[in-house]
Amino acid sequence: MTEPITNKQLWAAIHAERAALAEDLAMLNDKQWASPSLCERWNVEEVVAHLSAAASTGPLRWIGSALGARFDFELHNSRRLAEHLGPTPADTLSQFRQVIPSTTSPFGPVAAWLGELVVHAEDIRRPLGIAHRLPIETATEVAGFFSRRSFTVKSKETVAGLRVEASDGPLASGQGPLVRGTTLALAMAMAGRAAFCDELEGPGVATLRSRLDAPNTKI
Structure with a gap:
């Protein structure tokens, strides 16, 4: 029987996938940063900012943000995203690099945040034709x-x-x-x-x- 994966292993996978995504992002030009992602509401740079926000928002801050948005989660997400959207794509990438080793997350199981990262990374890579070998x-x-x-x-x-x-x-x-x-x-x-x-x-x-x-x- 396969041993259940631990939270430590899940965080290690998150850190590895963030690092791999950052390396791919470093190769993009300004046009690619502004191109649509598979996440219909956001372009590539906005998805990256969203990932930085998720890795920087703990449970208490998440509650405060949700309350401030009156539980309008689109508004809540947009506000947190805006905090991590730099004046240039290079700045946005720099902020994302800073959260690579983060173990901060809102409520929920660590597997959910691994899933969000994997999905949004593919939202970015697939439209741009970037291949990635996910373990x-x-x-x-x-x-x-x-x-x-x-x-x-x-x-x-x-x-x-x-x-x-x-x-x-x-x-x-x-x-x-x-x-x-x-x-x-x-x-x-x-x-x-x-x-x-x-x-x-x-x-x-x-x-x-x-x-x-x-x-x-x-x-």
Whole structure:
């Protein structure tokens, strides 16, 4: 039986993925920084600022911010993002580099914050054509978490009544019509990125796609 992953290991994975993303970001030009991400409301630079904000906001500050926004979470996120959006992309990247070793987070399990990082990193990389080899252990932890629990996204409901199987790793979850693909593509689909359905196969894909076309809260 595989030993459960520890919070220490999860934080190590977060730090490694932040560092890898920072290295990719260092290669971008100004046009790429301003380009749309897969997170529909934000461009690349705004996604990076959002990740810096998440790594800088503990539970008490999160409560204060949410209260100040009267629990309008779009406003709450926009305010925190603005704090970490520099006057230039280089400044925004510098702030992100500073949070690489951070273990600060709002409420919730560490696996959720690993998932947010992995998804937003792919939101940035995929439109820009940047390849990244995500360790299968990290991808499996994120996809497994999404299949078991809805936190900031309705991931569990998205795959309810479906059999989810990875083609490149050990992930296998649920019962019902099969949805099969890479672990990362499964995780991204569960996080609300419908474009990744094109990388999946099986009789359950049509059901999955129809659920993602419906209103869905995204990370």
